[in-house]
Amino acid sequence: MIEARLPKGMRDFLPADMLKREYVFNIVKDVFHLYGFEPIQTPVLELSETLLGKYGQDAENLIFHAQHARSKKEPLAMRYDLTVPLARVVTLHENHLTFPFKRYHIAPVWRGERPQRGRYREFFQCDVDIVGVADMSADAEVIGVAVTALKRLGFPQFMVKINNRKLLTGMGIYSGVPENQLADLYRSVDKFDKIGADGVQKELEGHGIDREVVSRMMGLLQMRDGGFAILDALESKMRHIPAAMEGVGELRQLAEALGNAYISLEHYEFDFTMVRGLGYYTGPIFETIITEPNLGSITGGGRYDGLIGLFRRESLPTTGTSLGIERIIDLLDTLNLYPGDLNRTVVQVLVAIVDESCRTEATRLAAELRSQGVATEFYMNDQAKLGKQMGYANRKGIPLVAIVGPEEISAGQVKLKHMGSGDEHITTREAVAANVRELLK
Amino acid sequence: MIEARLPKGMRDFLPADMLKREYVFNIVKDVFHLYGFEPIQTPVLELSETLLGKYGQDAENLIFHAQHARSKKEPLAMRYDLTVPLARVVTLHENHLTFPFKRYHIAPVWRGERPQRGRYREFFQCDVDIVGVADMSADAEVIGVAVTALKRLGFPQFMVKINNRKLLTGMGIYSGVPENQLADLYRSVDKFDKIGADGVQKELEGHGIDREVVSRMMGLLQMRDGGFAILDALESKMRHIPAAMEGVGELRQLAEALGNAYISLEHYEFDFTMVRGLGYYTGPIFETIITEPNLGSITGGGRYDGLIGLFRRESLPTTGTSLGIERIIDLLDTLNLYPGDLNRTVVQVLVAIVDESCRTEATRLAAELRSQGVATEFYMNDQAKLGKQMGYANRKGIPLVAIVGPEEISAGQVKLKHMGSGDEHITTREAVAANVRELLK
Numbered sequence: 001m002i003e004a005r006l007p008k009g010m011r012d013f014l015p016a017d018m019l020k021r022e023y024v025f026n027i028v029k030d031v032f033h034l035y036g037f038e039p040i041q042t043p044v045l046e047l048s049e050t051l052l053g054k055y056g057q058d059a060e061n062l063i064f065h066a067q068h069a070r071s072k073k074e075p076l077a078m079r080y081d082l083t084v085p086l087a088r089v090v091t092l093h094e095n096h097l098t099f100p101f102k103r104y105h106i107a108p109v110w111r112g113e114r115p116q117r118g119r120y121r122e123f124f125q126c127d128v129d130i131v132g133v134a135d136m137s138a139d140a141e142v143i144g145v146a147v148t149a150l151k152r153l154g155f156p157q158f159m160v161k162i163n164n165r166k167l168l169t170g171m172g173i174y175s176g177v178p179e180n181q182l183a184d185l186y187r188s189v190d191k192f193d194k195i196g197a198d199g200v201q202k203e204l205e206g207h208g209i210d211r212e213v214v215s216r217m218m219g220l221l222q223m224r225d226g227g228f229a230i231l232d233a234l235e236s237k238m239r240h241i242p243a244a245m246e247g248v249g250e251l252r253q254l255a256e257a258l259g260n261a262y263i264s265l266e267h268y269e270f271d272f273t274m275v276r277g278l279g280y281y282t283g284p285i286f287e288t289i290i291t292e293p294n295l296g297s298i299t300g301g302g303r304y305d306g307l308i309g310l311f312r313r314e315s316l317p318t319t320g321t322s323l324g325i326e327r328i329i330d331l332l333d334t335l336n337l338y339p340g341d342l343n344r345t346v347v348q349v350l351v352a353i354v355d356e357s358c359r360t361e362a363t364r365l366a367a368e369l370r371s372q373g374v375a376t377e378f379y380m381n382d383q384a385k386l387g388k389q390m391g392y393a394n395r396k397g398i399p400l401v402a403i404v405g406p407e408e409i410s411a412g413q414v415k416l417k418h419m420g421s422g423d424e425h426i427t428t429r430e431a432v433a434a435n436v437r438e439l440l441k
Numbered sequence: 442m443i444e445a446r447l448p449k450g451m452r453d454f455l456p457a458d459m460l461k462r463e464y465v466f467n468i469v470k471d472v473f474h475l476y477g478f479e480p481i482q483t484p485v486l487e488l489s490e491t492l493l494g495k496y497g498q499d500a501e502n503l504i505f506h507a508q509h510a511r512s513k514k515e516p517l518a519m520r521y522d523l524t525v526p527l528a529r530v531v532t533l534h535e536n537h538l539t540f541p542f543k544r545y546h547i548a549p550v551w552r553g554e555r556p557q558r559g560r561y562r563e564f565f566q567c568d569v570d571i572v573g574v575a576d577m578s579a580d581a582e583v584i585g586v587a588v589t590a591l592k593r594l595g596f597p598q599f600m601v602k603i604n605n606r607k608l609l610t611g612m613g614i615y616s617g618v619p620e621n622q623l624a625d626l627y628r629s630v631d632k633f634d635k636i637g638a639d640g641v642q643k644e645l646e647g648h649g650i651d652r653e654v655v656s657r658m659m660g661l662l663q664m665r666d667g668g669f670a671i672l673d674a675l676e677s678k679m680r681h682i683p684a685a686m687e688g689v690g691e692l693r694q695l696a697e698a699l700g701n702a703y704i705s706l707e708h709y710e711f712d713f714t715m716v717r718g719l720g721y722y723t724g725p726i727f728e729t730i731i732t733e734p735n736l737g738s739i740t741g742g743g744r745y746d747g748l749i750g751l752f753r754r755e756s757l758p759t760t761g762t763s764l765g766i767e768r769i770i771d772l773l774d775t776l777n778l779y780p781g782d783l784n785r786t787v788v789q790v791l792v793a794i795v796d797e798s799c800r801t802e803a804t805r806l807a808a809e810l811r812s813q814g815v816a817t818e819f820y821m822n823d824q825a826k827l828g829k830q831m832g833y834a835n836r837k838g839i840p841l842v843a844i845v846g847p848e849e850i851s852a853g854q855v856k857l858k859h860m861g862s863g864d865e866h867i868t869t870r871e872a873v874a875a876n877v878r879e880l881l882k
Binding site for chain 1: 443444445446448449451455459462474475477478480481482483484485490494503504505506508509510512513517528529530532534539551553563564576578582585610683698701702750754786788801807811812817819821836837
């Protein structure tokens with residue numbers, strides 16, 4: 001006998017969990033469709049050469065390698081994210097795609113991280129990206145999708161933080177950070193949330209950057225103001241730094257496009273301390289944080305115009321965002337945002353078997369209900385008392401029980417018991433599906 | 442630069458393919474829900490010990506093994522089917538499940554087979570099973586699901602073939618096949634479709650089974666008749682063979698349960714030459730074949746009361762069926778059964794950008810349409826002539842184009858062009874979403 005165990009960091013989803021997950025997936029898919037994003041799927045396994053060299057050594061230690069007896073000449077690995085597969089798909093199928101290519105992809109990825117609360121080795125990612133548009137209208141579109149999805153999911157308070165990689169570089173140059181230390185700068189600023197302004201300042205000074213330079217940089221980074229005013233201020237300061245002017249220009253276009261899409265400053269702000277970890281971003285970057293209560297980031301993305309160039313002589317401008325779907329699923333529980341009437345079961349009616357003499361009629365009633373579109377289960381275990389069958393319906397969260405006992409059969413009737421209220425309704429056999437629908441409203 | 446390639450036997454699904462696949466998945470899920478089956482998901486990776494030893498050596502050579510730097514002490518493998526994961530789930534979570542447990546599972550599995558037309562190394566399986574019911578009503582339920590799904594998918598002619606493992610054993614014993622050759626018997630009869638009656642007969646004689654014994658067996662196997670008559674005939678013949686009587690008894694109960702569920706002999710028949718490959722079946726077995734045109738089997742299943750006993754001291758009675766979902770997806774194309782109006786895109790309206798001066802209003806119109814539930818794309822590439830934008834809509838299969846040029850803007854109107862008919866409709870900005878819905882009916 002084999003012990004029934006799960007691998008470390010992996011999960012089963014039983015029906016009640018699945019219904020919660022599907023509730024979330026359905027909302028985000030609806031929003032993706034509203035914005036004209038289309039679904040794709042790619043294989044879990046990619047050639048190792050497709051994945052390796054894209055994520056850095058630390059990340060690559062986490063990649064799952066796979067093989068079977070016939071694949072030894074073809075080293076394979078399990079996908080680590082959905083972005084590299086997108087770049088591969090766009091290059092491989094470019095003649096079959098219409099650009100701009102707006103796709104979404106909801107699928108699991110694998111990372112051999114140390115498992116901990118909320119962190120798994122197999123988890124779903126949920127990405128929307130637009131390939132082929134250099135204009136900031138694409139970035140606004142991607143932010144719009146995230147905002148609309150979070151609204152529809154019912155998050156009461158959230159904020160999109162927006163920054164720009166070119167602007168960060170410009171701020172570094174303006175402040176006097178030596179060119180070869182601009183990379184250190186991003187890495188340290190990325191820790192702002194964790195170690196605070198003082199921490200970042202100390203770390204930068206520790207890298208040997210002049211205290212005055214660091215102070216100037218920290219001042220710029222922490223500038224806050226609503227909307228365009230801050231862009232004007234930066235522009236007047238850094239007019240002679242081309243990178244900064246490009247970055248500010250992109251943010252200005254982005255803000256205009258957001259305004260045209262009716263996304264207001266209620267939902268976004270510029271935050272120059274927000275850097276995002278990934279190395280491949282080239283322009284605007286954005287993430288959404290839940291502000292009330294303060295629960296950190298649940299979406300993140302940005303523009304990465306170079307990535308497709310890994311597979312293709314000429315890259316294609318690309319921007320996109322990832323919804324942290326596993327975290328969203330957990331937070332809806334924490335914040336009690338699942339609808340009160342979210343079903344624990346797909347079943348609408350349990351047809352009870354009153355006694356063996358009624359089994360045939362019960363089976364027929366179930367078939368009739370199903371043919372009229374009612375999700376129906378009939379009680380399949382032999383000789384259980386009616387009370388036990390009611391208990392089964394309660395345990396599963398089935399809202400209605402239909403009873404066709406000897407009396408009901410001879411009268412051509414069905415008794416419907418509403419498990420929530422305990423009320424009983426007598427209906428004719430013909431009207432039973434309509435009555436079920438009425439009672440479930 | 443890395444070459445963009447797929448691993449052997451694996452596929453990408455681009456949006457138009459995805460919409461076909463989702464059309465099929467949605468129909469089968471709806472049917473599963475009607476019958477009260479609930480979704481589960483399990484991780485792609487299982488402990489190797491969970492998978493190995495269940496499928497036989499030939500199959501095991503096809504299993505993909507997986508590991509990463511931290512998992513070396515925990516040998517892992519990618520799931521090969523959805524049945525062994527079900528047995529593991531039922532055992533691991535039995536205290537959190539309500540029995541009978543009716544679950545469906547739609548998910549990819551991996552097998553390192555030699556790729557060929559219609560056979561892939563990553564492909565979806567689609568299983569419904571009932572755990573915890575020994576009664577034949579469960580088997581009838583599973584057959585009912587398959588019949589209803591195939592009807593809803595539009596297959597014009599199909600037939601469920603039903604047999605019983607106990608009855609096959611009984612026929613072997615009755616004919617005089619030596620007990621230690623009953624296994625050879627199944628393996629040879631399983632080739633009936635490929636090598637015909639003569640082929641099976643020769644093969645059995647080749648195993649050294651007496652010619653007369655083989656003839657008797659072949660006679661029994663090929664008995665055909667509608668419904669109960671054939672069961673009566675078998676019963677009167679083999680009254681003294683307990684295995685045969687048990688098998689006939691199960692088939693009789695199954696036929697009764699099918700009748701109660703309004704599934705008639707139009708849709709099923711007994712076929713004693715149908716054996717099914719898998720070793721674990723213990724009672725009724727069934728498969729569905731497309732009869733018109735003759736395209737072979739697209740669902741298959743049966744009762745396997747012993748399998749959960751691999752993980753659990755006491756097994757649980759289980760029956761289920763697999764819909765050959767990849768084959769079904771392909772056959773709907775072959776037979777031209779996808780609805781004529783199945784969309785190639787999720788997008789309902791393309792908002793065109795007539796010139797740069799209209800971009801703001803176009804973006805706003807898109808936002809307004811989306812807020813009213815219309816799936817909308819606006820044209821994002823700069824400075825394309827209207828004709829090029831129409832071409833884009835045509836190529837993607839977007840049914841409507843909305844135009845807000847300078848004239849429309851000053852009149853507060855929108856022009857809707859129906860790409861199929863070429864008709865143009867002028868509407869007010871307020872009524873545009875309602876008009877879109879009307880035109881898409």
